[in-house]
Amino acid sequence: MPDVLTESEVESLLAALEPDGPVAPAPAGRASMDADGVALYDFKRPERVSKEQIRALRGLHEGFSREFGAGLSNLMRTIVEVKLVAVDQLTYGEFVFSLENPTCFNLLRAEGLDGHMVLELSPAVVFPLVDRLLGGGRSTAAGDPPPDRPLTEIESRLVGRMTTLAISSLSRTWESLIELQLSLVQTESNPQLVQVVPPNEVVVLVAFELTLGEARGMMNLCIPFNTLEPVAGQFSGDAWSTYGKRSSDPREKVVLDRGVSRARVPLDVTLAVTTLTARDLAELAPGDVILTECDSREGLELRVGEKPAFRCRPGSLRGHKAVRVTGPVLKPVDPRLTPSAAEEERAKPPAQPASDPSTAASS
Known part of the structure; x- marks a missing residue:
């Protein structure tokens, strides 16, 4: 019986027949150089997502993996680890044919992006979770x-x-870019029955690994490029941030209010400012009156942290010298404004801390 050649031996024989020796194949979806220095491009796998956008998507969904892992662990009452494995671009046909059959294939509608997404859960992790x-x-x-x-x-x-x-976790993760408003449209076990986009359409595949005890499985988030295209420009270093805006917690407001309300703020009131000669100062006696240029009808100026804030009048409270707040300090008006414009400018209420104008400040 004749000997049968192995696969490696057959490849070695075929490589020896090449006039220029064995040629390493170019990676799929990448441009390669031929002998004349011309870059070859595979139109079946165009690169429509830049490396910077891939890095931004990776950083965005790393936050999703942590949040989803915490929520899933709370639901299962045990530790479920969710780890981001890869973010890559490929065609929709390659993505579909790489999935198991049957599987848990969820079609999601993204109202904010006017398109669809696919969330696929591998049976290797779905059945242990169930x-x-x-x-x-x-x-x-x-x-x-x-x-x-x-x-x-x-x-x-x-x-x-x-x-x-x-x-829910995806919507909160994407809220820094756009309000997704995701909703479940369809669930199928055979992924080839759902045609989301044409097979040659480029998609972004975000792959996660779920671990529950000894069970491990993949969860894939497939985002077609035509769905991602409206916000693709926001995935840049100067226009995107991993952490989005978070709504304030009422408990945090209470803690902040209590902390700020106990903070000490320096208050300073100047009665008047004038200039005297050394002779007049030396000849002062009890009962003498010092004339100043301040109008008594305007009241005194109360400064909060070295900044003029209120008008007040002097007085006493429970045996202590005190001042009564009568109103805010008017903002200075640009002399170049017309009289009507100046009056409107004075009428605008200045920014001031929340306090009772009738509160008396004891000195």
Whole structure:
């Protein structure tokens, strides 16, 4: 019986027949140089997402992985680790044919982006999570392979809780860029039955690894480029931030208000300012009156932290010298303004701290 050549031996024989020796294949989706120095480009796999945008998407969804992992751990009452594995661009056809069949294929509608997204959960992690929700855990500990079947109606409803949690985390993650308003449109077990975009359309694939005990599985977020294109310009170093705006917590407002209300603020009131000669100062006696250029009808000026804030009048309170706040200090008016414009400028209320104008400040 003749000897059979191995695959490596066949490749070696074919490489020896090449006149210029073996040629290493160019990576898919990348431009390569031929012998004449011309860059070859594969139009079936165009690169429409820049490296800077890929890095921004990675940073954005790293925050999502942490938030979703914490929420999923709370739902399962055990530690579930969610780790971002890769962010890459490929065609939709390559993405679909790389998935298992059956799988948990969720089609999401993104109102803010006027398009769709795909959230796919691998059966290797879906069934252990469902088993955990139903009070089990035996298959998770033993590492048994997942059943080769679609989800039942009860299992689909339980997986829907995880999908809802992921949608909520995604919406909060993307709120720094746009309000997504994600909603679940369809759930399928066969990914080839759902045609979101043409097979040659470029998509961004964000891959996560979920770990529950000894069970490990992938969760894939597929974003078609035509869905991402309206906000693609925001994924740049000077226009994008990983952490978005967060709504203020009422408890934080109470703590801040209590802390600020106990802070000490220096108050200073100047009665009057005038100039005297040394002779007049030396000849002063009790009962003498010092004339100043300040109008008594205008009141005194109360400064808060070296800044004029209020008008006040002197007095006494419980045996202490005090001042009564009568109103805010009027803002200075530009002399170049007309009289009517100056009056409008004076009428504008200045920014002032929240306080009772009738409060007396004791000195």
